[in-house]
Amino acid sequence: MKKQLFVLAALAVMFIGVSAHAQTINVKADIPFDFVVGQQTLPQGQYSVATLSSPGSQYLAIRNVDGRTERMELARSPESLNPAEISKLVFHHVGGRYFLAQIWTSGNNSGYEFNQTKLEKELARASKAPDVSIAALR
Numbered sequence: 001m002k003k004q005l006f007v008l009a010a011l012a013v014m015f016i017g018v019s020a021h022a023q024t025i026n027v028k029a030d031i032p033f034d035f036v037v038g039q040q041t042l043p044q045g046q047y048s049v050a051t052l053s054s055p056g057s058q059y060l061a062i063r064n065v066d067g068r069t070e071r072m073e074l075a076r077s078p079e080s081l082n083p084a085e086i087s088k089l090v091f092h093h094v095g096g097r098y099f100l101a102q103i104w105t106s107g108n109n110s111g112y113e114f115n116q117t118k119l120e121k122e123l124a125r126a127s128k129a130p131d132v133s134i135a136a137l138r
Contacts, residue, residue, distance in 0.1 A: 027049045027087050027105060036097060038114070040071055045065070049103055052072070058077055058112060059072050075112040076112070076114075077113070079109055079110050083109050086106050087104065087105045087106045088104050089102075098134070099117065
C-alpha cells in the first residue's frame with residue numbers, strides 16, 4: 001500500500017512539474033477523420049496541440065476543442081534543413097487507419113514526431129499498399 005501511494009505521489013509531482021513549464025507551440029487543426037495517437041483513437045473534430053516541455057523530453061497535449069477528448073503523448077524533435085512553410089499535422093494512413101506522425105510549425109526547422117505504435121507497424125507489414133502521409137491544416 002505504501003509503495004502504491006509513493007508511486008502515485010511521484011506521478012503527481014511529475015505531472016505538476018510538466019504542466020508548470022511554458023507551452024512552446026499552440027497549433028489548431030480541423031481533422032476530418034478519426035486518428036490514433038499512442039494507444040488511443042481520437043474522434044474527428046477540431047483539435048489544439050500544445051507542447052509542455054520538461055527537461056530532456058517533449059510532451060504534447062492534444063485536446064479536442066469541445067473539451068471531451070485529451071491526450072498527452074511524448075514526442076521526439078526531428079530537424080529539417082528548411083523551415084516549415086506552414087503549420088501542419090502529418091498523418092500516416094495505413095490499413096485504413098490514420099496515425100498522427102508529426103507536427104510542424106511555420107518558420108521552424110524543428111518539429112515533433114511520435115514513435116510508430118505496434119498497431120501501425122503491424123498494419124504496415126500486412127498492407128500491400130504504401131502508407132500515405134496527409135497534412136491537416138487550419
